[in-house]
Each structure stands twice: as structure tokens, then as C-alpha cells.
Amino acid sequence: xxxxxxxxxxxxxxxxxxxxxxxxxxxxxxxxxxxxxxxxxxxxxxxxxxxxxxxxxxxxxxxxxxxxxxxxxxxxxxxxxxxxxxxxxxxxxxxxxxxxxxxxxxxxxxxxxxxxxxxxxxxxxxxxxxxxxxxxxxxxxxxxxxxxxxxxxxxxxxxxxxxxxxxxxxxxxxxxxxxxxxxxxxxxxxxxxxxxxxxxxxxxxxxxxxxxxxxxxxxxxxxxxxxxxxxxxxxxxxxxxxxxxxxxxxxxxxxxxxxxxxxxxxxxxxxxxxxxxxxxxxxxxxxxxxxxxxxxxxxxxxxxxxxxxxxxxxxxxxxxxxxxxxxxxxxxxxxxxxxxxxxxxxxxxxxxxxxxxxxxxxxxxxxxxxxxxxxxxxxxxxxxxxxxxxxxxxxxxxxxxxxxxxxxxxxxxxxxxxxxxxxxxxxxxxxxxxxxxxxxxxxxxxxxxxxxxxxxxxxxxxxxxxxxxxxxxxxxxxxxxxxxxxxxxxxxxxxxxxxxxxxxxxxxxxxxxxxxxxxxxxxxxxxxxxxxxxxxxxxxxxxxxxxxxxxxxxxxxxxxxxxxxxxxxxxxxxxxxxxxxxxxxxxxxxxxxxxxxxxxxxxxxxxxxxxxxxxxxxxxxxxxxxxxxxxxxxxxxxxxxxxxxxxxxxxxxxxxxxxxxxxxxxxxxxxxxxxxxxxxxxxxxxxxxxxxxxxxxxxxxxxxxxxxx
Numbered sequence: 001x002x003x004x005x006x007x008x009x010x011x012x013x014x015x016x017x018x019x020x021x022x023x024x025x026x027x028x029x030x031x032x033x034x035x036x037x038x039x040x041x042x043x044x045x046x047x048x049x050x051x052x053x054x055x056x057x058x059x060x061x062x063x064x065x066x067x068x069x070x071x072x073x074x075x076x077x078x079x080x081x082x083x084x085x086x087x088x089x090x091x092x093x094x095x096x097x098x099x100x101x102x103x104x105x106x107x108x109x110x111x112x113x114x115x116x117x118x119x120x121x122x123x124x125x126x127x128x129x130x131x132x133x134x135x136x137x138x139x140x141x142x143x144x145x146x147x148x149x150x151x152x153x154x155x156x157x158x159x160x161x162x163x164x165x166x167x168x169x170x171x172x173x174x175x176x177x178x179x180x181x182x183x184x185x186x187x188x189x190x191x192x193x194x195x196x197x198x199x200x201x202x203x204x205x206x207x208x209x210x211x212x213x214x215x216x217x218x219x220x221x222x223x224x225x226x227x228x229x230x231x232x233x234x235x236x237x238x239x240x241x242x243x244x245x246x247x248x249x250x251x252x253x254x255x256x257x258x259x260x261x262x263x264x265x266x267x268x269x270x271x272x273x274x275x276x277x278x279x280x281x282x283x284x285x286x287x288x289x290x291x292x293x294x295x296x297x298x299x300x301x302x303x304x305x306x307x308x309x310x311x312x313x314x315x316x317x318x319x320x321x322x323x324x325x326x327x328x329x330x331x332x333x334x335x336x337x338x339x340x341x342x343x344x345x346x347x348x349x350x351x352x353x354x355x356x357x358x359x360x361x362x363x364x365x366x367x368x369x370x371x372x373x374x375x376x377x378x379x380x381x382x383x384x385x386x387x388x389x390x391x392x393x394x395x396x397x398x399x400x401x402x403x404x405x406x407x408x409x410x411x412x413x414x415x416x417x418x419x420x421x422x423x424x425x426x427x428x429x430x431x432x433x434x435x436x437x438x439x440x441x442x443x444x445x446x447x448x449x450x451x452x453x454x455x456x457x458x459x460x461x462x463x464x465x466x467x468x469x470x471x472x473x474x475x476x477x478x479x480x481x482x483x484x485x486x487x488x489x490x491x492x493x494x495x496x497x498x499x500x501x502x503x504x505x506x507x508x509x510x511x512x513x514x515x516x517x518x519x520x521x522x523x524x525x526x527x528x529x530x531x532x533x534x535x536x537x538x539x540x541x542x543x544x545x546x547x548x549x550x551x552x553x554x555x556x557x558x559x560x561x562x563x564x565x566x567x568x569x570x571x572x573x574x575x576x577x578x579x580x581x582x583x584x585x586x587x588x589x590x591x592x593x594x595x596x597x598x599x600x601x602x603x604x605x606x607x608x609x610x611x612x613x614x615x616x617x618x619x620x621x622x623x624x625x626x627x628x629x630x631x632x633x634x635x636x637x638x639x640x641x642x643x644x645x646x647x648x649x650x651x652x653x654x655x656x657x658x659x660x661x662x663x664x665x666x667x668x669x670x671x672x673x674x675x676x677x678x679x680x681x682x683x684x685x686x687x688x689x690x691x692x693x694x695x696x697x698x699x700x701x702x703x704x705x706x707x708x709x
Contacts, residue, residue, distance in 0.1 A: 063093040070102055077229035077260035079109045080294070090119075095126040104136050109231070111266065113143025135161030138168035147172035163193045167202045179210045190219075197227035204236050207490075213521040214490020216240055231257045235267050238274075243522040246554020247278050263294040272304045279557045281308050299328025303335060315342050333359055337369065344372070349380035360389070367393060374406050383413035394423065401427045401627070428626035428657055462497055474505040485514070492522040499530055508537035523551065525560060532564055541572050559589060566599055571695075575607035594623040594630055601633040610640035621650075628658035636667045639674070647671045655684070662691035666700055678707045 070085030083106040089099035100123035107116035117140040120133055138153035150172040157165030166189040174182030186203040193199055204219030217240050223233035238253030251274060257267035272287035285308060291301035306321035319342045322329060329335030340355035356373040360366060374390040377383075387410045393399055394407045404427035411420035465484075468477035481498040488494040499514035512534035519527045528551050535544040548565040555561060562585040569578035582600040591597065597620035604613035617634035624630045635650030651668040658664055669684035685704050688694055 063089040063096050063099055066092060067096075067099055067102060070106070074106070074109075075229075077231055079106055079231065079261050080263040081261070082106045083110060090122075094122075097123050097126045097128040100126060101128060101132070101136070104140070108136065108139050108143070110264070111143055113140045116140040117144065131158045132160055134158070135163075135165035135168065138165050138172075142168050142172050142175070145175075147175040163189065163196050163199060167196075167199050171202055171206065174206045174209065179206060182206050183210065190222075195226055197223045197230045197233060200226065201230055201233040201236060204233070204240075208236070208240065211491045211493055212488065213240065213243065213492055217244075217490075229260060231261060231264050231267060235264075235270055238267075238270060242274060243524060244520070245523065246551065247274050248554045248556075250274055263290065265291055265294045265298070268294060269298075269300050269304070272301070276304060276308055276311075277555070277557060281312070284308055297324070297326065297328075299325040299335075303329055303332075303338070306338060307334075310338060310341065315345050318342055319346075331358070331362075333363060333366075337372075340372065340376070344376055344379075349376045352376040353380055353382070353385075371403055371406070374403070374410070378406060378410050378413065381413075383410040386410040387414075399426070401624075424626070428624075428628065462493070465497060465501060469501060469504045474501065477501040478505060478507075490521060492518040492527065495521070496527065496530065499534065503530070503534060503537075508534045512538060512540070512543075519547075523554075525558065528561065529564070532568070536568075541568060544568050545572065557588070559585065562588075563596070563599075566603070570599065570603060570606070573606075575603050578603035579607055591619060592623070594620045594627060597623070598627075598630050598633045601637050605633070605637045605640050610637045613637040614641060626657065628654045628661065628664060631657065632661075632664045632667055635671070639667070639671050644671055644674045648675060659687075660691075662688040662694040663696070666694070666696050669700070670703065673703060673707060678709070682707055 066085045066089035070082040070089065073079075073082035073085055083103065086099055086103035086106055089096060090103055093099060100119050104116045104119035104123065107113075107119060117137065120137050120140060124130060124133060134153050134157040138150045138157065141147075141153060142150040150168050154165040154169035154172070166185060170182040170186040170189065172182075173179075173185060183203065183206050186199060186206060189199045190196065190203055200219050200223035204216045204223060207213075207219060208216035216236070220233055220237045220240060223230055224237060227233070234253055234257040238250045238257070241253055242250030251271070254267050254271035254274065257264055258271065261267075268287050268291035272284045272291060275281075275284035275287060285305065288301045288304045288308075291298055291304075295301070302321045302325045306318040309315075309318040309321060318338065322335065322339055322342070325335075329339075336355045336359040340352040340359070343349070343352035343355065353373060353376040356369050356376060359369045360373055363369065370389055370393055374386045377386040377389060387407065390403055390407050390410070393403045404423045408420040408423035408427060411417070411423065465477045465481050468474070468480070478498070478501045481494075481501040485494045485498040495514050495518035499511040499518065502508075502511035502514060512531065515527060515531040515534055519531055528547065531547055532544045535541070535547070545565070545568045548561055548568060552558060552561050552565060562581055566578045566581045566585070569575070569581060579600070582596060582603055585596055586593075586600060589596065597616045601613040601617035601620060604610065604616065613633075614637045617630070617637045620627075620630040621634045631650045631654035635647040635654060638644075638650065639647035648668075648671045651664070651671050654661075654664045655668050665684045665688035669681045669688065672678075672681035672684060682704060685700050688700060689697065694700070
């Protein structure tokens, strides 16, 4: 027993050593296994990477296959797909000059000059001869706004790329202001390369920019006859159809381009803008977003989205979208107009005035911008500045009520109440004179000298003819405008100028013919207004109504056209049609327009529903209590509804406000007769009958004969 303690510790020690060795052996085994597992994992990872690399190499087509696919996409006019295929070819073989040159051409078709220039530089670095790149580089520089550089490159081009080089040079000359030289060069180019659809398209574009709509149409149609898949020509044709026939008619041309390439930027922009003008906002937004997908941050697409947001009343979103353009819209008329409107609605009147002042600087005869600038300056406390801005409008005999009211408020702000009263009196009367063209500040000698110095400058000729009209030398103005119209049969402004000269001389039938020729080339709002006026002066109310109906079918959101149509309908006795037209217009613009409400009340009264007319007449009168037309419409509605006493109060006021209006005199006479005031009624009828344009002569004569003496 005594020996056990001596031997027990020894036994425990041996067991500990054995256990420690076992642990060491186990640890060694585990360590070796870890090494082996790590090596296995590394090996498997390497195998996986190799397999993935081989798989990618197997999936990725080689350069030849990608180039073939790209060329097939180009044949289908899918420029975006072709670009992607050529990019794949270049990734596969970075120094493949065939792929690089094809990629540059695809970028040029997509009008991406910077990317095209990069591809051209890489092709040159990869060994492509410079002689085959001058034409491509000229076009790339042109798209980068380097017209001078484009001309230098074009002049170095050889025979192989002569056509594209001449195209680039012609466009560059036009960009530099020499449109006549650019057109002449492109005309020589298409004569030498008559089957080059791109050259015909470029010629059409420059002709359009120069105002030659007829010539542009010829060139665009020739380009499409040679290549129906030319996307730029399809878009150009769409723009021409839009100006010639209207918004709706243009849509199929833009859609045809987008069916071939859904990301073709120019088609998306034109499509979105046209849809927005028609009122199809959702589709316009989708097209604008497509343009942003094609070109992220594109200012044009952002502007279109901002316009749609502003029309929907979301000015905050509109402002954010304009800000995202990063200055891309600075100085552009549309951007200045919209940005100023957002500032004005947000009570930032000084900022709005600055932007609209810049717009007036670029477009001095922009009447809308002048009115807006005057309102902004007045709100910002600059009454003198407001008067300066509005002066060219307010001094005209046909100045509108809004402008005259602004001028009156500006005089009030300056403490000149006598002048304010004069303009408020004018604002209470609708202008009863025809619009006159803006005159010229220069004397006849200066204007004639300008024409002599620049005989091919249409602006100088137009200024000279306007000066002649202003000074009463209408015969000379007609002679010179006839010469311009003969020399430029495809230019709508030339036909409009002739029509204006003829109208100034009272030759409305011939003026209507000139305006109709202009409408055949470009049926826009200025042409419409002139055409309707000329036909109204010659008594062709049916023709005026047809023109308005055609215009509205293509431009359903046009406020001015709907106003005109309602006037024509009322004048022709189509009171039910006038009610429908004015109700649609009221839905579109709201209940804040006194003129629309006045006309709607008249239409309902004449259609035999005075009870429906009274609320609209009352609202118009509240908006404009000193307007003779509003008082007359309200009084006529009350009289037709049986309230003779109430009608007499309003109609007497209307006569005092506008004693020369025969229709108001007639309404007043009817109410006087019903009230038993025969003598006054006879006097009012006699005054109405003095107007040769009075349309109720038969009814007035019947009432006159029935009145007791």
C-alpha cells in the first residue's frame, strides 16, 4: 500500500505523455488534411475559372460573326443593334480595323459624333490608312459642332470617301451660315452620286432649314425612294408632313422609324413632341423616356418631360427636370419660356423677368413673351420696365385686353391715374380693327440699301416690303412680293408675304389664294389665321369652317383654332356646333376665360337654351364687368329667359360701353320694345341698321314695322 503512492504518479505521467502524443498526432493529421483540402479547393477553383473562361470564349462570337450580325442589322436599319454588334467585334479583336470603321459608321448614323471620333482614332491607331478616314472624321467633327474642322477634313478626302466628305462639308457650310453654299454643294453631290440616299436626306434637311419646304419634300421623297430604311429621311419626312398636314398625319412616319430601331434618338424626340402636342401625354412620356434611355441626360428629352409635367400642373417636377439638363437648355427659347413660367408661378418674378428678357432679345416680335415679361416686371415692382416691354403691343389699335390691362396697372403703380384710366377704357372694348403688321424703324433708304447689299437675303427683302406697306406704297410692295413668291415657290414665307401685301391693299380674294398656297406647303397656325381672315373678308364662311375643321383634326389641342371655329359657327348660325366646340374648349382651359364664357353664353342663347346660358354669362360678367360683350351676352340671356327688366340694365350698360356695335344695339332694341319703350327701340334699331355688316337686318325691319308710333 505504501508503494502505491510512489508508483501512481508515474503511471499518471505516462498516461499524460501518451495522451499528449495522441493529440499531437491528431493535430498533425488535421493539419495535413487542411493542407490537402486547401489544395483541393484551389485546384477546383482553378478548374472552375478555366471552365468559365472557356465557356465565355465559346459563347462569345468571334469578330467576323459580330461584324456579319452588325451588317445585317444595318440592312434592317437597326442602327442601335448594329452598334452593339460592332462593339462586340471590337472587344473580341480590339485592333480589327474593319470592325472599328464599321463601329464609327454606326455611331455616325446614330449622330454620336464623340463616340464616332473615338472609333476613328482607334482605327487609325490600329493601322487603317488615313485616306479612308477623312470623310468619316469630317462627319464626326460636324456632329461635335466643329464645322471648321469638318471642312478641313472633308477637303482632304480622297475619291473613296468623297460622297460622305461632301455631305459633311455641305452641312458644315450651312452651320456656318452659308446655307446657299451648302445647298449648292449638296446639289452637286447628288448630281454626282444620284443613288446616295444620305446625300438626298442632307439636302432635304438644309432646304427645310432654309425655308424651302417644297424642295425639302422633293429631296426627302427621293431619299426614301432610294432607301426606305433611311431613318433620318423617315424622320425628315415626318417633320415635313407635320408642318404640311398636321400632327396626327406625322405620327406614322416617326413610328416607321421606331419600328426599325426602337432607340433611334431623333425619331423618339420628334415622336414624343408630336404626341405631347396632340395631348397623348402617357405615350409622349414613354417616348421621351426612351430617348433618355438612348442618351442618358439628354436635354431635349428632359425638356419634353418638363413641358408635360408643367401642363399637368406639377411645376416642381418640371423645374427638377429642367435642372437635370445641366445647362443643356440654357439660351434655348423653349427652355427660357418654360423656366420663366416656373419662376413666375413660384413668385420668383425677377428671375422670370431675366429669362423672358433674354428670350425677347432673341425673338423681339414674340408677342407672348412680351406680355409675360411685362407681367413679371410689373409684379417685381418695375412698372417702367413693364411699360417699356409692353409699349409695342399697347400702341397698336388691335391691342388685346390683357395687354391693355397690364399697361393700366403699370401706370397706376407709377401714380399716373389719368393714363391708367385711358387704357382701362380701351381694355373694356374688344378691338374692332384688323391686325396690322409690325412696322420698321429704319427709313426706306436704309431698307432698300440693305436689299441691294444682300439681294439673296430673304430677311432684308421682307423688311423692305413691310416698310413699303407701312408707308402706304402697297402697289410696290405687291410687285416685289410677287417676284419673291415666283422665285421661291416652295417657301411658305414667300407666299405669306405676298398674301400680306395683297391683304394690305384690300385684295382679299388674291390674298386667300396666296395663303392657300402657303397652307399646301405648311399648314401651321400663322397660315390658318391669315387664311380664315381672308376668306371671312370675302364671305367664304364655308371655306373658313372647312379649313378650321381640317386644322383641328390634326391639331386637336389648339386653343386658338377652337376659338376661331366657334366664331365661324356662330356667324354661320351653327349654334349647336358652337356650343359643342366651346364646351370642349372650356374643358381644356378651365372657367377663367371671360371671352370663352361669353361666347358659350351666346351660343346657348341662340340655340334656344337661355337657362343654360345664364350661369356662363354671369361668370363672364363677374370676370370682366366692364366688357361690353360680357354685359351684352348676360343681358341677351336674361331677356331670352323672360327677365326683361334685368336684361335692360345690362344691355343699356353694354350700349354705353360699345355704342358702335350693331348686335348690341339690336339686343337693346328688342328689350326696349318688350318694355314698351317704342321710341327708344326705333332709335336703337336705326343705329344698328347703319352697319352694313349687321346680320339681323330682316328681323330688325320686321320689329321696326311692328312698333307703335
